Amino acid sequence: MESLTFPRPLTTVDVVIFAILDGVLQALLVRRPSEKGEPFPDMWALPGGFVDVERDKDLKACAIRKLREKTGVAGPYLEQLGSWGSSNRDPRGWSATHAYFSLIPGSPVLLEQGAADVGWSPITGNSVAPKLAFDHRDILEAAVRRLRNKVEYTSLPAYLMPSEFTLPDLQHVYETILGRPLEKSAFRTRMLAADLIEPVAKMRKGPNRPAQLYRLKNAKAPVYFARTFNPPR
Amino acid sequence: MESLTFPRPLTTVDVVIFAILDGVLQALLVRRPSEKGEPFPDMWALPGGFVDVERDKDLKACAIRKLREKTGVAGPYLEQLGSWGSSNRDPRGWSATHAYFSLIPGSPVLLEQGAADVGWSPITGNSVAPKLAFDHRDILEAAVRRLRNKVEYTSLPAYLMPSEFTLPDLQHVYETILGRPLEKSAFRTRMLAADLIEPVAKMRKGPNRPAQLYRLKNAKAPVYFARTFNPPR
């Protein structure tokens, strides 16, 4: 039998958690512990950590656990992003992380505990302002690129909406993520043809014409459109 | 300092290697060793194995090493597919694999050594005929789905072509992978507009009208089209 005594890399899971706050795309960050000997003490990092071979039955379960520990959110959109592994990404030795990305709806309420160690950071460009521990900037940038790319031809932003929203609300989220305006009528046609949302018997009141409220259809998987938005130049 | 003495999962890399042989999409498989104590002895599996923390500087280097060990091919198309990790996918304990998929051109010549332990298997449906070790069937199916999906809107099949090929050749590869016929004139228009290939000053002779030969433009990254082929039903 093979001995299996050779050195094993460290195995972690990290989660890029996106939400719309103050009308802006933001990512959740946690502060690294400040204990002596911890790598990147007090720096901001993506939520994540070691796979616990006792508690986590698989990688996705581990990601869900970390997501719930930080946000209290259960059952949001969760997708595998990729993995990053090398001899030098963690000073403690050869390490590989399995990265996920998650979209959470509305304006989520964070768990109150340890609020100083958890915070939302707005996405500007492809990343966030603070320096991040490990190679977490690379991972975050990959997540932003993947999100932007998919928003061109999928209904992913629907997972960032609160339970009831208007079509202009949804369009603003698309525009915020893509960083460019979209055509109102084409947007509406596409969304309504997608069999993705259904109107509720209410209107959003405001200082001008009320807007129809919609909600996501039950347990709706993301819709893939046959074309991207607008001319890609 | 954190002790790092907790148990670590096994870390492996597996590669799904696709090529067109006999006009059919095929995947490379290797036979598991037959030694006592080895999991899944003598079964077919994807090429791969443990990360070697001494030799592999990162995951991609590890995938490239395994690719070259099995095929002798250097520098083909290589893309990360995802990762699979759980407590029960390997009888030796909690294990996570980082899966890649690769497209190799033409009709590749395998390394001769140990030819009995390496073989191509045609893709039928979403998988291959033989039973596979571990969860390699899941991984292979995910690779086939990803490839099919991307072929709808990218130029990936170009990486499966020999150095010189005709447009009908390329179209046949598209059709083989997608499992449905494509429109000749729309296909040609799309491919020629993509700035992906260039004609060489030669024709493919045959029993009927000669066809223009093309080659991939130098170091060409895959092209993403703004629409999928055909009506998706």
Place this chain on the structure above:
DNA sequence: CTAAGTAAGTTGTACTGTACAACTAAGTGC
């Protein structure tokens, strides 16, 4: 009560890339 302002939502025309189908072109074999 009316008019201005604003955002929601609709309508009509133009355009782009593909679908579909018929056509022409260039070779082989008999």
Place this chain on the structure above:
DNA sequence: GCACTTAGTTGTACAGTACAACTTACTTAG
């Protein structure tokens, strides 16, 4: 020379969006 086959082109139809102008429904100022 003619039938056959595959390469490659041409022309019309169509689908989904881009663009822009329009109508609708509400609030607020006067």
